[in-house]
Every structure is written in structure tokens, then in C-alpha cells.
Amino acid sequence: MSRQMTIKKTSDDRLFDAIVYAVAAVIIIVVLYPLLFIISASFSDPARVLNGEVWLLPKGVSLDAYTNILHNDKIWIGYRNTIVYTVVGTIINIIMTILAAYPLSRPDLPGRGAIMVLITLTMFLGGGLIPTYLLVKELGMVNTMWALIVPGAIATYNLIVMRTYFQSSIPWELQEAAHMDGCSNWRLLISIILPLSKPILAVMVLFYAVGHWNSFFSALIYIRDEALHPLQLVLREILMISQSAGIEGGSVGLEDQILLAESIKFAVIIVSTLPVLIMYPFVQRHFVKGVMIGSIKG
Template sequence: MEAVIKNKGRKQARVQMNWKDRLFDISIYGVAIMMIIMIVYPLWFIIIASFSNPGDVSSGNVWFWPKEWKLAGYIELLKNESIWRGYLNTIIYTLVGTVIGLCVNIPAGFALSRPNLPGKNWITTFYIIPMFFTGGLIPTYLVVKNFGMLDTFWVLVLPFSVSAFNIIIARTFFKNSIPEELWEAAQMDGCGTIRYFFTMVLPLSKAILAVIGLWTAVGIWNSWFDAMIYISNENLQPLQLILRRLLIMNESLFEMASGDLASELRQLSDMMKYAAIVVSTLPIMMLYPFLQKYFNQGIMIGSVKE
């Protein structure tokens, strides 16, 4: 009889625990869904607003789908030849700058992860200090000018290719994710440091390569301030700077106009703003689904463990 009562009590406790677990799971999924909506909906709204009548958008009639499809913003934006030239420049800057960034930061992170590196603490301090203190815009401009890189292709990919943050992330990843026993086994087979890095370490570091590569690519793709400071040649300007100039130009035309013309220019300017956001962000956002699987491994292992 006592055994039956104990079994019944265990079943009731199990049912109660299962109910609590289900409630906890429902709460977690509910919060996750709300966060996804909060992140995804603004992006979706920008897309549908770029195809909508600006009057419907400003009056709050557009929520999930355009009331009236319009392509005037995209047509006006893409008929400008400088947009296509800026697109090509930005793609080249991003590809070349990402490759250079990986070639600079990944080996530096690996070198700092070696326990027998002479002066490792001093070198690490040398990298960390610029993360908090910089020389300022004017000294940087003078350095770039003295190297003869003003109004050149390389000014957007070489001077700022070193990232102390990426180096620290890569160092921590190598330190915590690549076992030291692998290096000892490689030494027994007569493998040197360089060969070990290229043949054994890099194939095991796809996660951190993807993460740092994407961070570098996004930074270069979205950069416009450096181009505004160092590039005056319109043939070398990236997409973001050209879009900024076009939007400012449209705002100036709108301020000078009056009456019905001002209203039309205002609507066209609003549509071009939304279209410019989509045109400038959609290509780089398409990379995220292909690299998302590397993010947890690359960031969590590379930065949390220490």
C-alpha cells in the first residue's frame, strides 16, 4: 500500500514538473517570437515603404503590405549612373578589404595566442591601447597624405585594415579552441609554425574566419565617412557616399521648390530614402543566413572563454 502511495506521489510530482517545464518553454518561445518581430518588422516596413505611396506611409495606412505599388523611388535612384559605379567600387573595396583584413588580423591573433611568443604582454598592450585612444582625425589625415594614398583605391582598404578588436577575438579563439596537443603532435612530425598555421590551424578555424570576415565586410560596405574625408574623385567614391550626396541634393531641391512641385519632390525624396536603404543594405544582409551557423561557435568560444 505504501509503495502504491509513493508511486502515485512520484507521478503527481512528475506531472507537476512537466507542467512547469511546458510553461517555461512557452514563456521562452513567446519572448523569442516577440524579439524576432521587433527586429524583423522594422526591416520589413522599410522594404514595403520603399514600394508604397509616401502619403500612405506618413498617414499610417501601410502596416504589412503596400496599399499602392510604386517604383518611382527605385527608378529615380537607379537611373543615376553614379549609383552603379558606386556599387562596383563598394563591391571591390569590400572584397579586397576583407581579404586584407583577414590576412592581417588572423595571423596576428594566432601569434598572440602562442604561449612562447617573446614580449607577448607588451605586444598585446600595444594593440589594446588604440582601442581606447586614437591619434585623431587630423594626424590620421596627415599620415595618409604623407603616404600618398589620398584619392587612391588603397586609402579605404589599407590604413584601417588592422583591427585590435578582431585581433583579440582571434587570439582568444585560437587559445581556447585549438588544443596545444595538436601543436606538440605537429612538432613531432617535423612541422614548423608557418606550416602548422596554414595546414592545421586555418582548416579548424572556419568559424572565426567567417565571423571576422563578415564584420570586416560589413564595416567596409557601410563606411562613408572615410571616403568623404580621403576621396574627392567621384570615380572612386563608394555607394554609401554617393547615396548620401544624392539624398542631400534632393533635399536641397525640395527646399527651393514650392507648391505642387514641392509636394511631388517631397514624396519622391521620401521614396528615394527608403529605396536607398534597401539598395545599400540588402546585398550585405543576404550574407548573414549563410554565415549564421558560424556565429555562436566563432563568437562564444572566441570571446567568452578566457
């Protein structure tokens, strides 16, 4: 009887595993196909892309799109701006989140419960776009990079996740022992807490960096100078040009304008997402751990 139950359980497990693998395969195909299509389209003849001939592999391989990108000053300026905004913004985000999350994780902080309630309320209540714009304007940050960084210096969700990590993964007894040995709060944070927090720091860097890299709405609202436009605004402009067939071309005909804009559109998408795709594998091993901590105990 026991042997029959074991065989039945094994069969059920195999069926369950087969279903899981099948569902996972479908999800992978659904997620990867758009990326593969964009890659293929960026290397294909734009006329064949518009005719619907490109499904998976490139058709009529052409590097014209990437050649145009290399000679487009706006794209390189946007690329430079986005890198600056992402690096500076992520550094500020990480520093501010650590300085807020660590004190809130300590059980000896008076009133930390009330403070967390007030912080959590910001996830549900906000001043709105117009009051926020007026505040940014009064602070003199309109048409500067700080308008894209300072208003979102701390993300409430990320703060909660990092605070939860400090509470659950770093024993309070270790911190008490360090204090008894004469370790100051700053020394404790820098020499003990942060070295033990590499997984959550990697997750926060990924969250904040991807957010800055993909952000365009704040730049659309606050940035007027084209020299300060991030790459996503440049990409948006190219998409609008593609739709209206209004790209600068001199003597180039209307049909060639449309084809050129279509080709550049796919190539810019690849160029704009490449850094994120490169960065993700380096923090992927910490990603699940950091997210699960916040979701289970946050």
C-alpha cells in the same frame, strides 16, 4: 513527493519557455518591422507613404523608385566602389588578423603577454581624428581607396577573438606533433591551422565585410572625388536631397521632386542592405560559435 516535484518543475519549465518565446516574438517584431516597412515603402506610391497610409503592406504598388535607381549612374558607381572596397578590405583584414593572431596564440612566443597588453590599449587610447587625418595625408592615401582600408587593417577586438579561437580550439599538442614531423610554421598555418579554423574565419569575414559595407564616415573624411564615393555616401546624399527637396529634375515640379526623392530613398536602402542579408545565412551557423569563444575566454 518526487512525482509532485517533477510535475511542478515541468510546469515551471513550460511557463519559462512561454515567457522566453513571448519575449523572443516581441524582439523579432521590433527588429523585423522597420525592414518590412522599408520594403513596403519602396514598392508603394510615395504620396501614400508620406501620408502615413503604409504600415505593413505596399499601397499603390509602384516600381518608379527602382526604375530611377537602374538609370542612376551615381548609384551604380557607388555600388561598384563599395563592392571593391569590401572585397579588397576584407581580404587584407583577414590576412593581417591571421598573421597577428596566430603568433600571439602560441605559448612559445616570447613576450606575447606584453604585446597583447599594448595591442589591447589601442581599444581605449587613440590619436584622434586630426592626427589620424594628418598621418593618412602624409602617407599619400587621401582621396584613394587605401585611406578606407589601411588605417583599419586590423580590428583589435577581432584579433582577440581569433587569437582566443586558436588557443582554445586547436590543441598545442597537434602543432608540436606537426613540428616533429618536419612541418614548417608556414606549412602548419596553411595546411593545419586554417582548415581547422573555418568557423572563426567565417565570423571574421562577416564582421569585416559588414563593417566595410556600412562604412561612410571614413569616406566622408578622406574621399573628395565623387567617382570614388562608396554607396553609403551616395545614400547619404540622397537622404539629404530628400530632406531639402533639391533633386535634379528639370521640369519636374517641387512636389514631384519630394515624392521622387522619398521613393528613391527607401529603394536605395533595400539595394544597399540586400548583399549583407544574402551573405548572412551562409555564415550564420558559425556566427554564435565564433562570438561565444571570444566572449567566454577572451
